[in-house]
Amino acid sequence: MVGQWANLTPEEQAALLGVGGLNAVQADHMIENAIGVYGLPLGVATNFLINGRDYLIPMVVEEPSVVAGLSNAARLFREGGGFITSSDEPVMIGQIQVLDLADVYVAAGAVMAQRQQLLAEADKVSSSIVQYGGGARDLQVRPIVDTPVGPMLIVHLLMDTRDAMGANTINTALEHIAPFIEQATGGRVNLRILSNLADHRKARAEGTIPKAELTTDKLSGEDAVQAIVEAGVFAEVDPYRAATHNKGIMNGIDAVVIATGNDWRAIEAGAHAFAARSGRYTSLTEWWQDDDGNLQGYIELPMAVGTVGGATRVHPAAGAALKLLGVESARELAEVCAAVGLGQNLAAMRALATEGIQRGHMRLHARQIAVAAGASGDLINRVVQAMITENNIRLERARQLVQEMSK
Numbered sequence: 323m324v325g326q327w328a329n330l331t332p333e334e335q336a337a338l339l340g341v342g343g344l345n346a347v348q349a350d351h352m353i354e355n356a357i358g359v360y361g362l363p364l365g366v367a368t369n370f371l372i373n374g375r376d377y378l379i380p381m382v383v384e385e386p387s388v389v390a391g392l393s394n395a396a397r398l399f400r401e402g403g404g405f406i407t408s409s410d411e412p413v414m415i416g417q418i419q420v421l422d423l424a425d426v427y428v429a430a431g432a433v434m435a436q437r438q439q440l441l442a443e444a445d446k447v448s449s450s451i452v453q454y455g456g457g458a459r460d461l462q463v464r465p466i467v468d469t470p471v472g473p474m475l476i477v478h479l480l481m482d483t484r485d486a487m488g489a490n491t492i493n494t495a496l497e498h499i500a501p502f503i504e505q506a507t508g509g510r511v512n513l514r515i516l517s518n519l520a521d522h523r524k525a526r527a528e529g530t531i532p533k534a535e536l537t538t539d540k541l542s543g544e545d546a547v548q549a550i551v552e553a554g555v556f557a558e559v560d561p562y563r564a565a566t567h568n569k570g571i572m573n574g575i576d577a578v579v580i581a582t583g584n585d586w587r588a589i590e591a592g593a594h595a596f597a598a599r600s601g602r603y604t605s606l607t608e609w610w611q612d613d614d615g616n617l618q619g620y621i622e623l624p625m626a627v628g629t630v631g632g633a634t635r636v637h638p639a640a641g642a643a644l645k646l647l648g649v650e651s652a653r654e655l656a657e658v659c660a661a662v663g664l665g666q667n668l669a670a671m672r673a674l675a676t677e678g679i680q681r682g683h684m685r686l687h688a689r690q691i692a693v694a695a696g697a698s699g700d701l702i703n704r705v706v707q708a709m710i711t712e713n714n715i716r717l718e719r720a721r722q723l724v725q726e727m728s729k
Protein backbone atom coordinates (compact mmCIF):
# COMPACT_ATOMS: atom_id res chain seq x y z
CA MET A 323 0.00 0.00 0.00
CA VAL A 324 2.76 2.39 1.00
CA GLY A 325 4.63 1.35 -2.14
CA GLN A 326 1.62 2.16 -4.30
CA TRP A 327 1.01 5.51 -2.61
CA ALA A 328 4.57 6.62 -3.36
CA ASN A 329 4.87 4.87 -6.73
CA LEU A 330 7.83 2.80 -5.57
CA THR A 331 9.43 0.29 -7.93
CA PRO A 332 9.70 -3.34 -6.76
CA GLU A 333 13.42 -2.70 -6.11
CA GLU A 334 12.64 0.35 -3.98
CA GLN A 335 10.01 -1.58 -2.06
CA ALA A 336 12.49 -4.38 -1.48
CA ALA A 337 15.08 -1.86 -0.24
CA LEU A 338 12.62 -0.51 2.33
CA LEU A 339 11.67 -4.01 3.42
CA GLY A 340 15.34 -4.69 4.05
CA VAL A 341 15.35 -7.52 1.54
CA GLY A 342 17.26 -5.75 -1.19
CA GLY A 343 18.68 -2.96 0.96
CA LEU A 344 22.29 -2.10 1.55
CA ASN A 345 24.54 -5.03 0.67
CA ALA A 346 28.01 -5.82 1.95
CA VAL A 347 29.69 -4.59 -1.23
CA GLN A 348 27.94 -1.21 -1.06
CA ALA A 349 28.73 -1.00 2.65
CA ASP A 350 32.38 -1.59 1.86
CA HIS A 351 32.30 1.41 -0.48
CA MET A 352 30.79 3.60 2.24
CA ILE A 353 33.23 3.05 5.12
CA GLU A 354 36.57 1.40 5.82
CA ASN A 355 36.98 -2.16 7.12
CA ALA A 356 33.27 -2.89 6.59
CA ILE A 357 32.47 -6.44 7.64
CA GLY A 358 28.69 -6.33 7.19
CA VAL A 359 25.48 -4.37 7.59
CA TYR A 360 23.41 -3.73 10.73
CA GLY A 361 19.62 -3.67 10.56
CA LEU A 362 17.21 -1.36 12.35
CA PRO A 363 13.40 -1.18 12.10
CA LEU A 364 12.03 1.14 9.40
CA GLY A 365 8.53 2.41 10.15
CA VAL A 366 6.17 4.89 8.52
CA ALA A 367 4.44 7.64 10.48
CA THR A 368 1.01 8.60 9.18
CA ASN A 369 -1.52 11.46 9.38
CA PHE A 370 0.95 14.20 8.44
CA LEU A 371 -0.47 17.33 6.85
CA ILE A 372 2.25 19.91 6.18
CA ASN A 373 1.46 23.18 4.38
CA GLY A 374 -1.70 21.56 3.02
CA ARG A 375 0.06 18.46 1.62
CA ASP A 376 -0.18 14.88 2.90
CA TYR A 377 3.06 13.08 3.74
CA LEU A 378 4.07 9.60 4.80
CA ILE A 379 7.16 9.82 7.00
CA PRO A 380 9.82 7.07 6.88
CA MET A 381 11.53 6.57 10.24
CA VAL A 382 14.46 4.39 11.27
CA VAL A 383 14.36 3.89 15.03
CA GLU A 384 14.84 1.10 17.55
CA GLU A 385 12.60 2.55 20.30
CA PRO A 386 8.98 1.39 20.65
CA SER A 387 6.18 4.01 20.81
CA VAL A 388 8.04 6.64 18.73
CA VAL A 389 6.26 5.98 15.41
CA ALA A 390 2.84 5.39 17.00
CA GLY A 391 3.17 8.46 19.25
CA LEU A 392 4.16 10.63 16.30
CA SER A 393 1.34 9.39 14.05
CA ASN A 394 -1.11 10.13 16.82
CA ALA A 395 0.31 13.61 17.39
CA ALA A 396 0.18 14.31 13.63
CA ARG A 397 -3.51 13.43 13.72
CA LEU A 398 -4.07 16.00 16.48
CA PHE A 399 -2.23 18.69 14.49
CA ARG A 400 -4.25 17.74 11.41
CA GLU A 401 -7.43 18.54 13.35
CA GLY A 402 -6.06 22.07 13.79
CA GLY A 403 -5.17 22.48 10.10
CA GLY A 404 -1.83 20.67 10.02
CA PHE A 405 1.72 21.93 10.34
CA ILE A 406 2.84 25.21 8.83
CA THR A 407 6.55 25.26 8.10
CA SER A 408 9.26 27.54 6.77
CA SER A 409 13.02 27.47 6.34
CA ASP A 410 16.06 29.58 5.54
CA GLU A 411 18.05 29.33 2.33
CA PRO A 412 20.42 26.32 2.67
CA VAL A 413 23.42 28.37 3.78
CA MET A 414 26.21 26.54 5.61
CA ILE A 415 28.95 28.10 7.73
CA GLY A 416 32.61 27.18 7.23
CA GLN A 417 35.26 28.31 9.71
CA ILE A 418 38.89 29.28 9.24
CA GLN A 419 41.05 29.76 12.34
CA VAL A 420 43.84 32.34 11.88
CA LEU A 421 46.64 32.66 14.48
CA ASP A 422 49.99 34.44 14.99
CA LEU A 423 48.49 37.83 14.16
CA ALA A 424 50.05 41.13 15.28
CA ASP A 425 46.58 42.68 15.54
CA VAL A 426 43.38 40.64 15.08
CA TYR A 427 41.32 43.72 14.28
CA VAL A 428 43.68 44.86 11.53
CA ALA A 429 43.66 41.29 10.18
CA ALA A 430 39.84 41.26 10.25
CA GLY A 431 39.83 44.46 8.17
CA ALA A 432 42.32 42.96 5.71
CA VAL A 433 40.07 39.92 5.17
CA MET A 434 36.99 42.07 4.64
CA ALA A 435 38.88 44.28 2.19
CA GLN A 436 39.28 41.17 0.02
CA ARG A 437 35.75 39.90 0.51
CA GLN A 438 34.80 39.91 -3.18
CA GLN A 439 37.97 38.13 -4.34
CA LEU A 440 37.68 35.52 -1.57
CA LEU A 441 34.04 34.77 -2.42
CA ALA A 442 34.99 34.46 -6.09
CA GLU A 443 37.81 32.03 -5.17
CA ALA A 444 35.36 29.94 -3.11
CA ASP A 445 33.01 29.75 -6.10
CA LYS A 446 35.85 28.67 -8.39
CA VAL A 447 36.12 25.28 -6.64
CA SER A 448 32.36 24.81 -6.25
CA SER A 449 31.26 24.85 -9.86
CA SER A 450 28.46 22.28 -9.60
CA ILE A 451 26.85 24.04 -6.62
CA VAL A 452 27.17 27.40 -8.42
CA GLN A 453 25.58 25.83 -11.50
CA TYR A 454 22.56 24.87 -9.38
CA GLY A 455 22.20 28.42 -8.08
CA GLY A 456 24.25 28.06 -4.88
CA GLY A 457 27.71 29.32 -4.04
CA ALA A 458 29.58 31.66 -1.70
CA ARG A 459 27.30 34.25 -0.12
CA ASP A 460 29.26 36.14 2.50
CA LEU A 461 32.30 36.40 4.73
CA GLN A 462 32.20 37.25 8.41
CA VAL A 463 35.10 37.96 10.77
CA ARG A 464 35.07 37.15 14.46
CA PRO A 465 38.13 38.30 16.42
CA ILE A 466 38.57 36.36 19.68
CA VAL A 467 41.22 38.20 21.63
CA ASP A 468 41.43 36.40 24.93
CA THR A 469 42.19 32.69 24.53
CA PRO A 470 44.75 30.35 26.21
CA VAL A 471 46.72 30.28 22.91
CA GLY A 472 46.59 33.98 22.25
CA PRO A 473 44.36 36.10 20.00
CA MET A 474 42.76 34.42 17.01
CA LEU A 475 40.67 35.56 14.10
CA ILE A 476 37.86 33.29 13.04
CA VAL A 477 36.68 33.80 9.48
CA HIS A 478 33.27 32.47 8.52
CA LEU A 479 32.53 31.60 4.91
CA LEU A 480 28.79 31.39 4.25
CA MET A 481 27.87 29.16 1.33
CA ASP A 482 24.57 28.19 -0.16
CA THR A 483 24.92 24.47 -0.79
CA ARG A 484 21.45 24.01 -2.33
CA ASP A 485 20.17 20.42 -2.00
CA ALA A 486 23.44 19.03 -0.61
CA MET A 487 24.14 18.87 3.10
CA GLY A 488 27.26 20.64 1.90
CA ALA A 489 30.07 19.38 4.13
CA ASN A 490 32.33 18.49 1.19
CA THR A 491 31.53 21.65 -0.74
CA ILE A 492 32.28 23.95 2.14
CA ASN A 493 35.39 22.11 3.35
CA THR A 494 36.84 22.17 -0.18
CA ALA A 495 36.15 25.89 -0.50
CA LEU A 496 37.72 26.60 2.93
CA GLU A 497 40.90 24.71 2.09
CA HIS A 498 41.11 26.60 -1.18
CA ILE A 499 40.71 30.11 0.26
CA ALA A 500 42.87 29.56 3.37
CA PRO A 501 46.22 30.49 1.67
CA PHE A 502 44.64 33.73 0.39
CA ILE A 503 43.61 34.55 3.95
CA GLU A 504 47.14 33.87 5.21
CA GLN A 505 48.43 36.22 2.53
CA ALA A 506 45.94 38.93 3.37
CA THR A 507 46.52 38.78 7.13
CA GLY A 508 50.14 37.66 7.45
CA GLY A 509 48.85 35.08 9.94
CA ARG A 510 48.88 31.29 10.08
CA VAL A 511 45.76 29.27 9.32
CA ASN A 512 45.13 26.24 11.50
CA LEU A 513 41.65 24.64 11.17
CA ARG A 514 39.41 24.82 8.10
CA ILE A 515 36.13 23.04 8.71
CA LEU A 516 32.37 23.53 8.57
CA SER A 517 30.39 24.43 11.70
CA ASN A 518 27.57 22.13 12.74
CA LEU A 519 25.90 25.07 14.43
CA ALA A 520 24.23 25.76 11.07
CA ASP A 521 22.17 28.67 12.33
CA HIS A 522 21.83 30.27 8.90
CA ARG A 523 20.03 27.12 7.81
CA LYS A 524 17.15 26.80 10.24
CA ALA A 525 13.79 25.15 9.77
CA ARG A 526 10.60 26.06 11.62
CA ALA A 527 7.23 24.42 12.18
CA GLU A 528 4.13 25.47 14.05
CA GLY A 529 0.62 24.21 14.53
CA THR A 530 -2.51 24.20 16.64
CA ILE A 531 -4.26 21.40 18.49
CA PRO A 532 -7.93 22.08 19.24
CA LYS A 533 -8.41 21.72 22.99
CA ALA A 534 -11.29 19.25 22.59
CA GLU A 535 -8.84 16.79 20.97
CA LEU A 536 -6.84 16.65 24.19
CA THR A 537 -9.69 15.60 26.46
CA THR A 538 -8.99 12.36 28.37
CA ASP A 539 -10.98 10.19 30.85
CA LYS A 540 -9.55 12.22 33.68
CA LEU A 541 -8.79 15.65 32.19
CA SER A 542 -10.84 18.25 30.35
CA GLY A 543 -9.35 19.68 27.15
CA GLU A 544 -8.58 22.96 28.96
CA ASP A 545 -6.78 21.18 31.79
CA ALA A 546 -4.77 19.08 29.35
CA VAL A 547 -3.71 22.22 27.43
CA GLN A 548 -2.64 23.83 30.69
CA ALA A 549 -0.69 20.74 31.78
CA ILE A 550 1.14 20.60 28.43
CA VAL A 551 1.96 24.33 28.54
CA GLU A 552 3.32 23.84 32.07
CA ALA A 553 5.43 20.91 30.83
CA GLY A 554 6.80 23.08 28.02
CA VAL A 555 7.75 25.86 30.42
CA PHE A 556 9.51 23.33 32.67
CA ALA A 557 11.85 22.57 29.72
CA GLU A 558 12.32 26.28 28.98
CA VAL A 559 13.51 27.07 32.52
CA ASP A 560 15.42 23.91 33.52
CA PRO A 561 18.33 22.39 31.56
CA TYR A 562 17.86 18.99 33.26
CA ARG A 563 14.36 18.79 31.83
CA ALA A 564 15.35 20.48 28.55
CA ALA A 565 17.87 17.70 27.81
CA THR A 566 15.14 15.03 28.04
CA HIS A 567 12.53 17.17 26.30
CA ASN A 568 14.91 17.81 23.37
CA LYS A 569 15.93 14.14 23.33
CA GLY A 570 12.28 13.32 22.71
CA ILE A 571 12.19 15.83 19.83
CA MET A 572 15.30 14.23 18.34
CA ASN A 573 13.70 10.75 18.65
CA GLY A 574 11.58 11.77 15.67
CA ILE A 575 14.01 13.98 13.78
CA ASP A 576 16.93 11.52 13.96
CA ALA A 577 14.68 8.72 12.74
CA VAL A 578 13.84 10.67 9.55
CA VAL A 579 17.42 11.89 9.16
CA ILE A 580 18.72 8.30 9.35
CA ALA A 581 16.00 6.95 7.04
CA THR A 582 16.98 9.50 4.38
CA GLY A 583 20.71 8.74 4.64
CA ASN A 584 21.65 12.01 6.33
CA ASP A 585 24.22 12.69 9.05
CA TRP A 586 22.28 12.54 12.31
CA ARG A 587 25.32 13.41 14.48
CA ALA A 588 25.55 16.70 12.59
CA ILE A 589 21.86 17.36 13.22
CA GLU A 590 22.19 16.41 16.91
CA ALA A 591 25.23 18.66 17.36
CA GLY A 592 23.48 21.58 15.67
CA ALA A 593 20.27 21.13 17.65
CA HIS A 594 21.92 21.03 21.07
CA ALA A 595 24.37 23.86 20.34
CA PHE A 596 21.41 25.95 19.14
CA ALA A 597 19.47 25.06 22.30
CA ALA A 598 22.39 26.49 24.32
CA ARG A 599 22.84 29.65 22.20
CA SER A 600 21.79 32.04 24.98
CA GLY A 601 24.42 30.58 27.31
CA ARG A 602 21.78 28.53 29.13
CA TYR A 603 20.61 25.25 27.59
CA THR A 604 16.87 25.41 26.95
CA SER A 605 13.96 23.89 25.04
CA LEU A 606 13.85 23.76 21.24
CA THR A 607 10.08 24.25 21.32
CA GLU A 608 7.56 26.71 22.74
CA TRP A 609 4.01 25.82 23.78
CA TRP A 610 1.22 28.20 24.70
CA GLN A 611 -2.54 28.54 24.89
CA ASP A 612 -4.08 30.74 22.19
CA ASP A 613 -7.00 33.15 22.66
CA ASP A 614 -9.51 30.36 21.96
CA GLY A 615 -7.94 28.12 24.59
CA ASN A 616 -6.35 25.79 22.02
CA LEU A 617 -2.78 24.51 22.27
CA GLN A 618 -0.17 26.03 19.98
CA GLY A 619 3.37 24.80 19.43
CA TYR A 620 6.44 26.14 17.65
CA ILE A 621 9.88 24.72 16.91
CA GLU A 622 12.96 26.25 15.31
CA LEU A 623 16.34 24.58 14.89
CA PRO A 624 19.28 24.28 12.48
CA MET A 625 18.58 21.57 9.92
CA ALA A 626 21.51 20.79 7.62
CA VAL A 627 20.07 17.91 5.62
CA GLY A 628 20.51 17.08 1.96
CA THR A 629 18.61 15.23 -0.73
CA VAL A 630 21.65 14.72 -2.96
CA GLY A 631 25.16 13.48 -2.25
CA GLY A 632 26.52 11.41 0.62
CA ALA A 633 24.57 8.34 1.65
CA THR A 634 21.26 9.80 0.45
CA ARG A 635 21.78 8.27 -2.96
CA VAL A 636 24.30 5.48 -2.25
CA HIS A 637 22.12 3.66 0.27
CA PRO A 638 19.23 2.05 -1.67
CA ALA A 639 16.82 2.31 1.28
CA ALA A 640 17.66 6.01 1.77
CA GLY A 641 16.82 6.71 -1.87
CA ALA A 642 13.56 4.80 -1.54
CA ALA A 643 12.74 6.61 1.74
CA LEU A 644 13.28 9.99 0.04
CA LYS A 645 10.96 8.93 -2.77
CA LEU A 646 8.35 7.74 -0.26
CA LEU A 647 8.56 11.10 1.49
CA GLY A 648 8.23 12.84 -1.88
CA VAL A 649 10.29 15.90 -0.99
CA GLU A 650 11.65 17.98 -3.83
CA SER A 651 14.42 19.87 -2.08
CA ALA A 652 16.67 19.85 0.97
CA ARG A 653 14.61 22.73 2.35
CA GLU A 654 11.41 20.73 2.09
CA LEU A 655 13.10 17.81 3.87
CA ALA A 656 14.33 20.21 6.59
CA GLU A 657 10.80 21.52 7.08
CA VAL A 658 9.38 17.99 7.31
CA CYS A 659 12.00 17.26 9.99
CA ALA A 660 10.95 20.35 11.95
CA ALA A 661 7.29 19.25 11.80
CA VAL A 662 8.30 15.76 12.94
CA GLY A 663 10.24 17.26 15.88
CA LEU A 664 7.26 19.33 16.97
CA GLY A 665 4.91 16.37 16.60
CA GLN A 666 7.20 14.02 18.54
CA ASN A 667 7.49 16.60 21.30
CA LEU A 668 3.71 16.84 21.56
CA ALA A 669 3.42 13.05 21.69
CA ALA A 670 5.81 12.86 24.65
CA MET A 671 4.40 15.85 26.53
CA ARG A 672 0.83 14.76 26.07
CA ALA A 673 1.60 11.35 27.51
CA LEU A 674 3.74 12.78 30.33
CA ALA A 675 1.27 15.52 31.27
CA THR A 676 -1.79 13.25 31.21
CA GLU A 677 -1.49 9.54 31.91
CA GLY A 678 2.33 9.26 32.17
CA ILE A 679 4.34 7.24 29.67
CA GLN A 680 4.48 4.02 31.65
CA ARG A 681 0.95 2.93 30.70
CA GLY A 682 1.92 2.59 27.03
CA HIS A 683 5.24 1.09 28.00
CA MET A 684 3.54 -1.40 30.36
CA ARG A 685 1.42 -2.65 27.48
CA LEU A 686 4.58 -3.39 25.51
CA HIS A 687 6.17 -4.98 28.56
CA ALA A 688 3.01 -7.08 29.04
CA ARG A 689 3.25 -8.24 25.43
CA GLN A 690 6.79 -9.43 25.96
CA ILE A 691 5.74 -11.27 29.14
CA ALA A 692 2.75 -12.87 27.36
CA VAL A 693 4.98 -14.12 24.53
CA ALA A 694 7.55 -15.39 27.05
CA ALA A 695 4.72 -17.30 28.78
CA GLY A 696 3.95 -19.11 25.53
CA ALA A 697 1.10 -17.03 24.09
CA SER A 698 0.88 -16.65 20.33
CA GLY A 699 -1.55 -15.19 17.78
CA ASP A 700 -4.78 -13.78 19.23
CA LEU A 701 -3.99 -15.11 22.64
CA ILE A 702 -1.25 -12.51 23.12
CA ASN A 703 -3.70 -9.59 23.14
CA ARG A 704 -6.15 -11.41 25.41
CA VAL A 705 -3.45 -12.25 27.95
CA VAL A 706 -2.09 -8.68 27.77
CA GLN A 707 -5.53 -7.17 28.32
CA ALA A 708 -6.24 -9.44 31.28
CA MET A 709 -2.92 -8.64 32.97
CA ILE A 710 -3.45 -4.87 32.44
CA THR A 711 -7.02 -5.01 33.80
CA GLU A 712 -5.81 -6.95 36.84
CA ASN A 713 -2.79 -4.63 37.13
CA ASN A 714 -0.72 -7.78 37.56
CA ILE A 715 1.95 -8.03 34.87
CA ARG A 716 4.04 -11.01 35.92
CA LEU A 717 5.33 -14.08 34.13
CA GLU A 718 3.65 -16.43 36.60
CA ARG A 719 0.24 -14.83 36.05
CA ALA A 720 0.80 -14.80 32.27
CA ARG A 721 1.47 -18.57 32.37
CA GLN A 722 -1.76 -19.18 34.33
CA LEU A 723 -3.72 -17.03 31.85
CA VAL A 724 -2.23 -18.84 28.86
CA GLN A 725 -3.29 -22.16 30.39
CA GLU A 726 -6.81 -20.98 31.26
CA MET A 727 -7.41 -19.22 27.97
CA SER A 728 -6.12 -22.01 25.75
CA LYS A 729 -8.56 -24.57 27.26
Ligand code: MEV
Nearest residue numbers: 566567569570573670671
Ligand atom coordinates in the same frame (compact mmCIF):
# COMPACT_ATOMS: atom_id res chain seq x y z
C1 MEV B 1 11.92 8.95 25.58
O1 MEV B 1 12.72 8.40 24.54
C2 MEV B 1 11.61 10.40 25.28
C3 MEV B 1 10.90 11.15 26.42
O2 MEV B 1 11.63 11.02 27.64
C4 MEV B 1 10.82 12.59 25.98
C5 MEV B 1 10.34 13.54 27.06
O3 MEV B 1 10.51 13.26 28.26
O4 MEV B 1 9.80 14.61 26.66
C6 MEV B 1 9.53 10.59 26.68
